[in-house]
Each structure stands twice: as structure tokens, then as C-alpha cells.
Amino acid sequence: NAGVTQTPKFQVLKTGQSMTLQCAQDMNHEYMSWYRQDPGMGLRLIHYSVGAGITDQGEVPNGYNVSRSTTEDFPLRLLSAAPSQTSVYFCASSYSIGARNTEAFFGQGTRLTVV
Amino acid sequence: GENVEQHPSTLSVQEGDSAVIKCTYSDSASNYFPWYKQELGKGPQLIIDIRSNVGEKKDQRIAVTLNKTAKHFSLHITETQPEDSAVYFCAASMGFGNEKLTFGTGTRLTIIP
Numbered sequence: 131n132a133g134v135t136q137t138p139k140f141q142v143l144k145t146g147q148s149m150t151l152q153c154a155q156d157m158n159h160e161y162m163s164w165y166r167q168d169p170g171m172g173l174r175l176i177h178y179s180v181g182a183g184i185t186d187q188g189e190v191p192n193g194y195n196v197s198r199s200t201t202e203d204f205p206l207r208l209l210s211a212a213p214s215q216t217s218v219y220f221c222a223s224s225y226s227i228g229a230r231n232t233e234a235f236f237g238q239g240t241r242l243t244v245v
Numbered sequence: 246g247e248n249v250e251q252h253p254s255t256l257s258v259q260e261g262d263s264a265v266i267k268c269t270y271s272d273s274a275s276n277y278f279p280w281y282k283q284e285l286g287k288g289p290q291l292i293i294d295i296r297s298n299v300g301e302k303k304d305q306r307i308a309v310t311l312n313k314t315a316k317h318f319s320l321h322i323t324e325t326q327p328e329d330s331a332v333y334f335c336a337a338s339m340g341f342g343n344e345k346l347t348f349g350t351g352t353r354l355t356i357i358p
Contacts, residue, residue: 172349
């Protein structure tokens with residue numbers, strides 16, 4: 131199993147450009163999330179999904195859109211990139227067994243620089 | 246919403262000594278507390294977790310303790326080795342899934358040979 135796969139690994143954008151960060155998981159997990167990691171701030175939740183067709187906002191959603199048309203894929207769209215969106219982005223997936231949550235698996239990250 | 250505080254931000258210990266990292270959380274509804282290890286250029290990887298109905302859990306050299314009354318939990322690494330050098334994050338979540346983890350700000354652990 132590949133686990134959680136993120137593409138691209140590195141990206142440089144100009145201010146105002148748009149792009150999509152891809153995330154795919156092959157574990158049939160129902161829950162998927164996007165986080166950004168900035169120095170000294172840990173990981174902060176951008177958007178999340180509890181299943182195909184269902185998404186919601188996290189702590190820092192402004193400037194980002196998501197969709198979940200399939201269980202496997204959860205792309206993150208930057209509509210008009212800003213320097214404040216320079217960060218490392220991580221996608222994660224997990225599932226529940228009955229009422230028990232289980233380990234969240236993370237991708238390797240996408241390092242985005244907006245100039 | 247939930248808030249997780251983590252201390253210290255940096256920690257250096259001699260190889261073979263123990264390391265302790267502490268976290269506090271604010272929402273008593275949180276019921277799952279994982280610890281992640283992140284090596285340079287990689288994504289976080291789970292090393293141990295604990296649920297709210299358990300006070301302590303151990304896995305070889307790693308242990309986690311949870312005090313629900315005080316709302317704090319700690320990571321203990323014994324007999325530290327150079328490969329333990331990394332950034333460690335605590336987190337908290339509630340509900341059935343882990344789609345909304347709240348992370349601490351991380352501890353950079355350096356093992357001195």
C-alpha cells in the first residue's frame with residue numbers, strides 16, 4: 131500500500147496564481163484532512179472531510195477550497211496565492227472502528243513558496 | 246475550540262538519559278491523545294497514543310501518561326538513542342474520527358552522543 135500520497139513535493143507560485151495540491155489515499159479511509167505547518171506554530175487544520183461529498187472548515191480555511199468527490203482523493207485548491215500561504219502542507223487520513231477513532235496517517239508534505 | 250500547549254520547545258539530553266515532554270489541553274471533551282515524531286523533510290508519524298479511559302500506556306522505551314483531571318499528558322522516552330533526535334508533537338481530538346486533530350507547537354529533541 132502507498133498510504134497517503136501528496137503531489138507535488140515542492141512548488142513555487144507567483145502571487146495571484148492558483149493551483150491544486152493533490153492528496154490520495156489507498157486505505158479506504160473515510161476521514162481526510164489538510165493541515166499547514168509553519169515554524170513555531172505546529173500543524174493547523176485548514177479543511178477536513180468525514181466522507182465523500184462532505185467537507186467542512188478547520189481553523190485556517192481562508193484562501194483555500196476543497197472537494198471530496200471520491201473516498202480516495204481530497205484536493206486542496208489555492209484560489210489566488212498570497213505570500214502568507216507559504217508553508218508546508220500535509221494531508222492526513224484516518225478511519226473509525228465503531229465509536230473508536232484510529233491512527234491518522236500523514237503524507238510526506240508539499241512545500242509551497244509564494245513569491 | 247480545543248487548545249493544546251506543549252513544553253519545552255527545545256530539549257537536549259545525553260544519550261542514555263530520559264526525556265520528558267509535557268502537554269496540556271483545554272477541552273474536557275477530548276478523548277484521544279496521540280504523539281507524533283517528525284523527522285526532517287518527512288510527515289508526522291505516530292509513535293504512541295492514549296485514550297481518555299486509560300491513565301498510562303507503554304511501548305518499549307516510550308510511555309505516555311494522561312491526567313484527565315488536570316487536563317495534561319506527557320511523553321516519556323527512556324534510554325534515549327541518537328535516532329530519537331527529531332521534532333515531537335502532541336495532539337488532541339474528540340469524537341469518532343481523527344479528522345480534527347489539534348496540535349501542540351512541537352518539541353525539538355536533540356540527543357547528545
